[in-house]
Structures are given as structure tokens and as C-alpha cells.
Amino acid sequence: MRSGVVDTSNATVATCGVAIMAKGSVPGHSKTRLVPPLTFEQAAQCNTAFLRDVADNILAAAAERSIAGYIAYGPAEALPFFQDNLPRDVGLIEACYPSLGECLDHTATQLLERGHSAAVLINADSPTLPTSLLLETADVLARPGDRAVLGPALDGGYYLLGVKAQHPRLFQSIAWSTEHVARQTLERAAEVNLPVHVLPTWYDVDDIATFKLLLGELFEAKSFAPALCSARAHHTRALIQSLLESTDFKNRLTLNGCRRAAE
Numbered sequence: 001m002r003s004g005v006v007d008t009s010n011a012t013v014a015t016c017g018v019a020i021m022a023k024g025s026v027p028g029h030s031k032t033r034l035v036p037p038l039t040f041e042q043a044a045q046c047n048t049a050f051l052r053d054v055a056d057n058i059l060a061a062a063a064e065r066s067i068a069g070y071i072a073y074g075p076a077e078a079l080p081f082f083q084d085n086l087p088r089d090v091g092l093i094e095a096c097y098p099s100l101g102e103c104l105d106h107t108a109t110q111l112l113e114r115g116h117s118a119a120v121l122i123n124a125d126s127p128t129l130p131t132s133l134l135l136e137t138a139d140v141l142a143r144p145g146d147r148a149v150l151g152p153a154l155d156g157g158y159y160l161l162g163v164k165a166q167h168p169r170l171f172q173s174i175a176w177s178t179e180h181v182a183r184q185t186l187e188r189a190a191e192v193n194l195p196v197h198v199l200p201t202w203y204d205v206d207d208i209a210t211f212k213l214l215l216g217e218l219f220e221a222k223s224f225a226p227a228l229c230s231a232r233a234h235h236t237r238a239l240i241q242s243l244l245e246s247t248d249f250k251n252r253l254t255l256n257g258c259r260r261a262a263e
Contacts, residue, residue: 017116024078037252053127101171
């Protein structure tokens with residue numbers, strides 16, 4: 001989809017930089033908690049579809065606000081994957097550090113050092129995330145005064161964190177990959193007297209329970225949050241629709257409690 005890296009090094013000061021924290025799609029390593037009902041190959045395909053949908057979501061928001069999209073990727077050797085699978089309008093930031101906190105802090109710093117007035121970090125696991133939440137984030141961060149924006153996830157983590165200045169404390173003393181992440185991040189913000197605007201809760205698709213939520217949104221007209229309009233997630237929808245043509249996949253869905261989606 002792209003042959004090079006878009007030059008976003010001279011960003012205007014009024015631009016909000018939004019970076020997806022992502023890893024390349026590798027069967028046996030990507031989205032393994034979705035196996036079963038998915039196979040390892042299908043789980044990797046889902047990882048790619050999710051990533052494309054989140055990137056498209058950022059570009060949709062950029063059509064309405066001053067937003068620039070990025071991928072913060074790792075490991076370094078995954079660069080060709082992202083060059084091949086993402087639009088040219090999305091920039092690339094290498095973020096290869098031992099801990100998630102270091103990756104997040106580095107990415108936020110990179111966005112601010114590139115001239116963006118705000119840095120927003122989002123996950124690659126929420127393909128139906130309402131575009132309105134990205135617009136709300138950009139609007140809040142455009143207001144005068146230092147502040148942060150946090151989007152809490154259903155599992156206790158967060159799907160989005162936005163800042164207007166470097167705040168390394170937000171990424172320190174956090175029990176990553178636990179249900180305490182969002183709460184602890186709010187505690188770190190309070191320690192440095194940083195006001196936080198909290199968005200509505202959304203969900204990451206990283207296990208069978210949240211995969212069921214995704215299927216409900218895409219194929220059963222079940223809204224996760226009726227007050228919000230979920231993104232269409234065209235890539236994810238098309239992939240799962242193609243998988244549903246397989247009787248074997250339908251059987252695995254039924255065995256894992258996704259009977260209605262398999263019908």
C-alpha cells in the first residue's frame with residue numbers, strides 16, 4: 001500500500017499527533033488469546049485488519065480536525081510489514097524498548113518533538129472505536145492549559161492517552177497488562193497535578209469475551225455503547241465475513257459460545 005514513509009517531521013504546532021501502538025502480524029505470536037475459535041493464521045489476519053481499521057479511523061478524524069496519524073511499531077524488523085499494509089498518509093515511529101511504559105513515553109516524546117501541539121497514543125485492538133472519541137480528544141487537547149485525556153478500557157487498561165507536554169511520570173510505577181493500569185495512570189497524573197479528561201469506556205479485542213462483543217457489533221446490531229456511533233471497521237468486517245463462509249469456522253464459533261454469529 002505504500003513504498004516509503006510519509007514526511008511528517010515538520011508538523012504544524014496546531015496539529016494533534018495520534019500514534020497507534022502496534023506490532024506486526026505474525027502467526028503464533030499475534031492475537032493468540034483469540035485461538036480458538038480462530039486459528040493462529042486467522043488471528044494474525046485479524047491483527048492486520050484491526051490495525052488497518054484503526055488507521056482508517058484516524059484518517060477519518062483527520063478529515064474533520066487538525067490531526068496527523070502515525071504507527072509506533074516494533075520490533076525494528078517489522079518495518080516492511082507496516083510499509084506494505086498502511087496508507088501513505090500514516091507516518092512511522094520506531095518504538096522498540098524493553099517495557100511498554102518506555103515505548104509509550106518515547107512515542108509521546110517523539111510526537112511532541114516533531115512539532116505537534118499534542119500527542120495521543122491509542123491501541124491497535126479497537127477497530128470499532130467511535131471516531132467521535134478521537135474528535136473529542138483533539139478538541140479537549142486544543143484548549144488552553146496543560147491537561148491529559150484518558151480513554152479507559154473495559155479490562156481496566158486504557159485504549160487512549162493524550163497529553164500536551166512530556167509527563168514521564170504517567171508511564172512509571174504502572175502494573176502493565178493488569179486491570180489496574182487506568183486507575184494507576186490517573187493516580188500518577190494526580191501526583192503531578194495534571195488534570196485528566198476521561199472519555200467513555202470502550203473495549204480492546206484481545207480475548208474470546210471481547211471477540212464476542214465485536215461480533216455482536218458487526219453482525220448482530222448490538223451496540224456496545226448506544227450513545228456512541230461505532231466505527232464501521234470495514235477491514236475487520238470483511239475478514240470475519242469471509243471466515244464465516246467456512247463451516248469449520250462456524251463450528252468453532254459455536255463451540256466457543258458465539259452461536260448467534262455463526263448462524
